[in-house]
Amino acid sequence: MSILIIAEHDGVQLSPSVQQAVTAAQAWNSAIHVLVAGNAADAVAKQAASIYGVERVIQANALHLEKPIAEDIANLIVSISQDYKVILAAHSSFSKNALPRVAALLDVAMISDVLEIQGNNTYVRSIYAGNVLTTIQSCDAVQVLTVHGSNFNSASLTGSAEIISVETPSTFNRTQWKSEIRSQSERPALSSAKIVVSGGRSLGSAERFESVLSPLASKLGAALGATRAAVDAGYAPNDIQVGQTGVVVAPELYIAIGVSGAIQHTYGMKDSKVVVAINQDPEAPIFQVADYGLVADLFDAVPALTAAIQ
């Protein structure tokens, strides 16, 4: 019995999180296959085949997989599931949409956002917004799980797996994909950026969120993030929200600006290597998780910081 990894991609580029999922899958010491579902996503299949440790790439080609819906992805996975004891993907809005559907169709539990795989189908994951770690064991015949990508190293791109094709079940015609809006940004993707500059409600307006944080982020080549409070206040778009209900990041450097440090937010950034906090309130909880804290008016300190960076 093998391991099946569900690849996330945009039709052209494989998500780097697939390399992390491959490392996670090594825990079972079994053959690793990667499913690439798309419409003529040959380039993506080739990228998946180059991940070290992957034995086979399974390519499913269909027009309706161009912008895949969870219903079609789930039916496709179930159609090839009989060969697999583990079905996994990196945790993302794509996988958390589709994999619970797979688990229910297979009548097994699903384990979401696994932090650590301990063997014997035992996992560590967090509950209560990261305040508690649970160790759980699954007694199901098939393991369906998503893994917390940043907790696993990226497998190298030195492999050469075979690529085979599979039949795709017909489309689930009661769900129609209509449109999408992708945030247009010159900046690196938030989830994989090496540096993240994040702003809170203290920025005070959307204009100031942009005018204060953007120059710093640009100079650092950083992604922009925001707290839920800043998003709810309309200062920043929802898709850059860092936290329990948003994106979870683990960059080399996380700069929290005017961020109070609610547990729902720190859940999303506490695995960052170095954390800097700039906040006027010396009692702000963000300082308890920051390596370097600067108690200052952000409207003075951030432009000064931006100016001082070459």
Added chain:
Amino acid sequence: MKILVAVKRVVDYNVKVRIKSDGSDVDIDGVKMGINPFDENALEEALRLKEKGLASEIIAISLGSAANQDVLRHSLAMGADRAILLETDADLQPLAVAKLLKVMVEREKPELIMLGKQAIDDDAGQTGQMLAALLDYPQGTFASSIQKEANILTVTREVDGGTETLALTLPAVVTADLRLNEPRFVKLPNLMMARKKPIETIDVTTLVIAVAPRLQLIQVAEPPVRKAGIKVNSVEELLNKLRAHEGILV
């Protein structure tokens, strides 16, 4: 259109949960409980559909012990027409909840089933998708906006890096993101009136669904605590500290 809204009773989001001293589980004895915030968004949206004349009846359903009556009273006070409690003391995991909800969907035949996108206790985020799978229904998860026209529900979903819009043919399952709406405040007179409304209680054992947990809890622990570092006094000092770190070029 009848809408079934599933509401979970969870530890209040402001409470920092403690762990039992033997590490066997979390200790939630005597802790403040309430309706899962995402489920409240789901209920609010159902009520708004009814207020627009697009829904006829809103049924709130909760699963768990008799204590779950409080979230059902809250739901009735918000405006739900009926409340159902599937009563059990068993530990219900998402797959079991989905199976029990399926039985109730088959009984009530709603055209739309709404839930929160995740519960803030187990952070699993699975029940809606599982229910949709078991019913073979379309699913619209992490919804930040929904619109109904005839038997088509247009759902805008919050996804990594943007939004996506789907058209679902009803009946369907939708899970709510916090951005879907701002739930109304419950007024005291409504809460008083809700106390007098009946809650239909069904003993889960009568539904003959296997609900035993598939995931065994081995232990719980505190996560490693990130230690507070130092305070710096100036931007210059901050930059000097950062430059001393390998791999950070600022």
